[in-house]
Amino acid sequence: MTGFGHGRQVRTRPDASERPLSEAYDTALLDLDGVVYYAGGSAIAHAVDALGAARAGGMHLAYVTNNALRPPGVVAEHLTELGVPTGPADVITSAQAVARLIADEVPAGSRILLIGGEGLRVALRERGLVPVESLDDDPVAVVQGYGGPELPWGRFAEAAYAIGRGLPWYASNTDLTIPSARGIGPGNGAAVEVVRIATGAEPKVAGKPLPPMHRETVLRTGARRPLVVGDRLDTDIEGAFNGEVDSLLVFTGVTDVRRLLAAVPEHRPTYVAADLRGLLTPQPGVSETAAGPHTGFACGGWTGFVRGGALGVETDGDGSVAGLDPMDGVRALCAAAWSYAGEGSCDLDPGKALARLGLN
Known part of the structure; x- marks a missing residue:
């Protein structure tokens, strides 16, 4: 290790673990797309059995996603159908993180202009906020999250009008792309760019890799020794770096070995494994x-x-x-x-x- 700004150390090799990771850490904070299931919704090979074994051994499993479209209950139901028993409390979304961020900064019961889907609507209500559809409803802030491919263009215009009048703007996340069964499509970050171009404003962002998402995850899971498990260097691994927790990169999603070798310090995981079976084994040292x-x-x-x-x-x-x-x-x-x-x-x-x- 060598020096890195603010007292951090540059990681120059993956770490070793004499115990299986499922025993060395109390909670796995798992990304979903590319880690547990594919974009089409089917489980990734070995994921169901590996997660079942980790859970049986006492590891708490929590699922952390930047996708703000679906409420936690819907995500939990999907995972359970795949063979991974999950309750809504085990799912943490960027919608929840941004809702808490807003609730910390506006009066209770405030009206919030919603540009997004049902997951964000549910999260706002959970924090005692009132989602509204129009600037005419006197909102005090704007929140933008992924609303699916059918979100009307007029919703972006409504956000721009509100931001142009000085309302603070929040975004669940700024992922430019999102995987789907048909391929890679524009994500919430692309929609945020539309509003940014129209207004020249900058939103406050909650999702991975930024601290509000890590805070939300720790608050909801109570994790004392968490391990972030993901397939993306710029969200999952950087989020773990920002939160100063360990991470496991799996190669079942978007990152390949070539990209990993070229990773900058904040994108270098603690451990690497082919798939989620890496949770169940010790990690050899270098x-x-x-x-x-x-x-x-x-x-x-x-x-x-x-x-x-x-x-x-x-x-x-x-x-x-x-x-x-x-x-x-x-x-x-x-x-x-x-x-x-x-x-x-x-x-x-x-x-x-x-x-x-x-x-x-």
Whole structure:
């Protein structure tokens, strides 16, 4: 580790855990899309069984999503149908986080101009606020959350009129895209940009990776030693970094190994795993070793190194990869790439190394 602003340390390799993560942490704060289920709603391979085993071992499971469209009860019902028994209290959304943020800053019972869907409406009412549809209803603030693909264009105009009159503006999150069964579509961040262009204003944002979402999650779960589990570097992992808690990145969603190797410090997870089965196993450590005339980083029979302007990986002994876990090779490569990059982003070519791991 080396120095990083405000006393933080730059992560130069994934951490080790002698105990399974489900035993080392009391609560898993799990993202949904790309971690538990696919955009179409079906469960990701191994997710149901892994979560069941973690729960049976005493780990509290909570589901944390930036999607403000669906109320927690609807999300919980979907998870239960997939085979992951879940109650509404176990689901935390950016709608809840932004509703608490607003409630802390306006009088109780205030009217709030709602630009979004049912999840945001439910969250406002939970905090004693009154959602309204028009500037003519005398709101004291504007809140914007994802309202689905059918949200009328006129809703953005209504937000712009209100903000133009000086009303404070809040956004559940600013994710530019959202996955769906048909592909990647524009998310709430794209809709926020429409209003931003029209008004020149900036909203107060609650969702991952910002602190209000982490605060909401901890308040609702009571977690004492949480582990953030996600597939996105810029929301899940950065959110864990901002909240100063540990994180596990899984490769079942949007992040691939190439992006991970190039991660800046705030996007470097504590642990990495292929999928949610990583919750149930110890995490092997990475140690410095010699790789020819250079320093290497060893993990599980693999050694990662920087040589000739590229990232490389090799195996012990006769060079066979039989019986070796490619994820150990990824951990070794992360140590090589992050140590080389320091406080920046590694720009070295990992192509041959990924091919060696069978991950190209």
